[in-house]
Every structure is written in C-alpha cells, then in structure tokens.
Amino acid sequence: MKNKIIIIATISLFLFNSCNNDVFVDEMNASTTNLQMSGEGDSAVVGFSTSDWHILSVYYGDEYYKDVFYGKLYDVNGNIINNDDVPFYDFKIDKGYIIHSGTQEGFTISRTQDKCLNIKLNENLTGKDFMFTILIGNSFKTIPINVIQKASSGYTLDHITYKYKPQSYCKKEEWTVDTINNISKSALTIEYSVFSEERQVSSFVSTDKKAFSYLNYNQLVDIPIGIKDSILQFSNKKMYYNPHEQRKSLNFDDVYKTIVLPVGKSQILKSIEYEYFNAEYTLYIRKNDTNKIKCVSGIFKSRIPSNSNYYIFLNHRLLK
Incomplete structure (x- = not known):
C-alpha cells in the first residue's frame, strides 16, 4: 500500500509539471523603480531579474497616456528604424535605442544587454523638475520606472x-x-x-x-x-x-x-x-x-x- 501511494504521488507531480511550465518562470523584478537624477546631465542603469521583458512606453509624469514623448528608434547596431518622430507608446522594444531630443531636455533609453536598461539624460534646461516614466513589461507583469531629474543650475x-x-x-x-x-x-x-x-x-x-x-x-x-x-x-x-x-x-x-x-x-x-x-x-x-x-x-x-x-x-x- 505504501508503494502505491509513492507511485501515485510521483505520477501526479510529473503531470502537474508538464501542464504548468509557466509556474517556474522567473518573476520580473527591477533593481529600482525610482530614479533621482542630476539636472546637469546624468546616467543610470536599472537591472532586471530576468531577460524576459520589453520597453512598452515612455510618457511624461506618472500618468499613463497623459502625454507621451516623440522621437526616433534605433536597432541595437545603431541603425535608424524610423526617419520621422514617432510616439513612444504601445510598442515592444526588445533591444535598441529610444532617443528623445527636446529643446530643453532629452534622453536616450537603451537596452543592449538582456538584463540591463540604460538611461542617459541630457541637461535639464526647463527650470523645473523633469519627470517621466518608462513602462517595462512582459506577458505576466508591468513595472513603471519613474525618473525625476532636477533642474540645471542654469x-x-x-x-x-x-x-x-x-x-x-x-x-x-x-x-x-x-x-x-x-x-x-x-x-x-x-x-x-x-x-x-x-x-x-x-x-x-x-x-x-x-x-x-x-x-x-x-x-x-x-x-x-x-x-x-x-x-x-x-x-x-x-x-x-x-x-x-x-x-x-x-x-x-x-x-x-x-x-x-x-x-x-x-x-x-x-x-x-x-x-x-x-x-x-x-x-x-x-x-x-x-x-x-x-x-x-x-x-x-x-x-x-x-x-x-x-x-x-x-x-x-x-x-x-
């Protein structure tokens, strides 16, 4: 009787694993979700626990779809994808560069490695805090990365x-x-x-x-x-x-x-x-x-x- 119980338990565990592979997928987590950056121009790297993620949107402030940025997209080799400025929303950027060049502020967001997001900011000449959000996600989860850049000294x-x-x-x-x-x-x-x-x-x-x-x-x-x-x-x-x-x-x-x-x-x-x-x-x-x-x-x-x-x-x- 004891042997039968062990055999049944083993078969049940095998079937459970076969039908639920996603249960053991690493959960996506970020090393930080809030960045305070210098107004004179600054850079930061956000690490992730898994390589299964995409850049979904980049928008002003912290309200999704309130006001998105426009700019150019480049592939991982630096080749331009679009000649005209496009809105930074509802896309799935795997690897490459997202560049916004404003007259008073700007940034380059890039992913060239599986588990790293690079953020480089231009000098902030707006005279106030420059705030925006980078939305990261996969099939299971989304993570907003909030960026606040202080104003330049001028x-x-x-x-x-x-x-x-x-x-x-x-x-x-x-x-x-x-x-x-x-x-x-x-x-x-x-x-x-x-x-x-x-x-x-x-x-x-x-x-x-x-x-x-x-x-x-x-x-x-x-x-x-x-x-x-x-x-x-x-x-x-x-x-x-x-x-x-x-x-x-x-x-x-x-x-x-x-x-x-x-x-x-x-x-x-x-x-x-x-x-x-x-x-x-x-x-x-x-x-x-x-x-x-x-x-x-x-x-x-x-x-x-x-x-x-x-x-x-x-x-x-x-x-x-």
Missing part, C-alpha cells in the same frame, strides 16, 4: 559678439499705398509722417536646437543698428535674445511732408529703400555652478529703412 549672460557678413548686404525698394478721403468742401493740408510705422526688424536664428533654451526669453543683448563703410554700427540699442522677429525704434527722427489733399479720395504712394544685412553672432554664457563659459553661435538678421532714399507721390505726382 546660465548667465557674459557677452555677445558679432561678425559682419558682407555678402549678405543688399538694398530693396518697397512700396506702400495709403488712401485718404477728404470729405470737406475744400482742400485740406496735413502733415504726413513718412517713418512713423517703420521699425528696425531683426531676429536671431541658429542651427543649435538649444540655442534659445540657455537663457530666459526676456534676456536683453546688444545689437548692431546698421552698416557704415562695411563696419557694424552700435549704439545702446538692445533686443531680446529669442527666436522671434522683433521690431525696434529707428535711430533717426521721423520725417514729415506737408500735403495738400483735394476734395474726395486721394492716393499717397510711398517708396522707401531698405537695407538688409546679416552678422554672425557668438553668445558667451557662463554656467552658474562651475563658472565655465559656453559659446552659442548663429546669425543675426536685420532690415532697416533708409532716411535718405524715399519718395512720396500724391495722386501719381512726386512731392518734393
């Missing part, structure tokens, strides 16, 4: 320099038309402003994706006010260092023309010559925690009306 303006690009200089004549209706019963004399609506229109451009992220958008810098004998001219004029086109007051007084308007509608045709020029700029900024200088380069573009080459026509008649 930068302070040191100075800016310019180098004139002579080949960029040109002059263009531009026309505007005003229509004035004199509803009185006699001719009307007015003082017509030539430059009241005119401004120096300037902008900064750069191929550096982060060129305008190091300083606040309200940071003022010196700018050239024109060209004389192929030399950049300066005054105390400043403009904001940001990528938006800006309009600044002119460096000469407005000009007024006395115009006698006949009864009824009159057309005033104005022609002004504009000077266009570009200058290469180098922005020198100082790291707040190390005091080291960093350089950012780009192009300063400007358009300025000339106060010597302009014409006013009243009803197709040139006014002196």
Whole structure:
C-alpha cells in the first residue's frame, strides 16, 4: 500500500509539471523603480531579474497616456528604424535605442544587454523638475520606472559678439499705398509722417536646437543698428535674445511732408529703400555652478529703412 501511494504521488507531480511550465518562470523584478537624477546631465542603469521583458512606453509624469514623448528608434547596431518622430507608446522594444531630443531636455533609453536598461539624460534646461516614466513589461507583469531629474543650475549672460557678413548686404525698394478721403468742401493740408510705422526688424536664428533654451526669453543683448563703410554700427540699442522677429525704434527722427489733399479720395504712394544685412553672432554664457563659459553661435538678421532714399507721390505726382 505504501508503494502505491509513492507511485501515485510521483505520477501526479510529473503531470502537474508538464501542464504548468509557466509556474517556474522567473518573476520580473527591477533593481529600482525610482530614479533621482542630476539636472546637469546624468546616467543610470536599472537591472532586471530576468531577460524576459520589453520597453512598452515612455510618457511624461506618472500618468499613463497623459502625454507621451516623440522621437526616433534605433536597432541595437545603431541603425535608424524610423526617419520621422514617432510616439513612444504601445510598442515592444526588445533591444535598441529610444532617443528623445527636446529643446530643453532629452534622453536616450537603451537596452543592449538582456538584463540591463540604460538611461542617459541630457541637461535639464526647463527650470523645473523633469519627470517621466518608462513602462517595462512582459506577458505576466508591468513595472513603471519613474525618473525625476532636477533642474540645471542654469546660465548667465557674459557677452555677445558679432561678425559682419558682407555678402549678405543688399538694398530693396518697397512700396506702400495709403488712401485718404477728404470729405470737406475744400482742400485740406496735413502733415504726413513718412517713418512713423517703420521699425528696425531683426531676429536671431541658429542651427543649435538649444540655442534659445540657455537663457530666459526676456534676456536683453546688444545689437548692431546698421552698416557704415562695411563696419557694424552700435549704439545702446538692445533686443531680446529669442527666436522671434522683433521690431525696434529707428535711430533717426521721423520725417514729415506737408500735403495738400483735394476734395474726395486721394492716393499717397510711398517708396522707401531698405537695407538688409546679416552678422554672425557668438553668445558667451557662463554656467552658474562651475563658472565655465559656453559659446552659442548663429546669425543675426536685420532690415532697416533708409532716411535718405524715399519718395512720396500724391495722386501719381512726386512731392518734393
């Protein structure tokens, strides 16, 4: 009787193992699920207890699908998988690289080994904590890896320099038309402003994706006010260092023309010559925690009306 019990128990155990192989699969666990990282740029490695896992999604904060990142995917050999940016959700990345390159933050998430997840962060220039989640999973379990990156210590303006690009200089004549209706019963004399609506229109451009992220958008810098004998001219004029086109007051007084308007509608045709020029700029900024200088380069573009080459026509008649 005793022998029969042992035989039955052995057969039962064999059948149980044959039908339930998954019971003995190693459970997926991570060495850490919360990372606190430096704002100056940092890296970390998360280890896993098994090689059976995938990268499923990467999203802002800690709420799934609230706001996902976009970027590029590369295979384990560094070959790009997609040329266009794709959302980082609902995929199963086995091995390879996930790269997000923002203007103020960015990261590279990679898996090149079976049980290791590598996380490398760019400098955090947002001015606040940069928080995101990497969702890891397999057929049995998901694990969110929460990342919090502190803000960078930031930068302070040191100075800016310019180098004139002579080949960029040109002059263009531009026309505007005003229509004035004199509803009185006699001719009307007015003082017509030539430059009241005119401004120096300037902008900064750069191929550096982060060129305008190091300083606040309200940071003022010196700018050239024109060209004389192929030399950049300066005054105390400043403009904001940001990528938006800006309009600044002119460096000469407005000009007024006395115009006698006949009864009824009159057309005033104005022609002004504009000077266009570009200058290469180098922005020198100082790291707040190390005091080291960093350089950012780009192009300063400007358009300025000339106060010597302009014409006013009243009803197709040139006014002196």
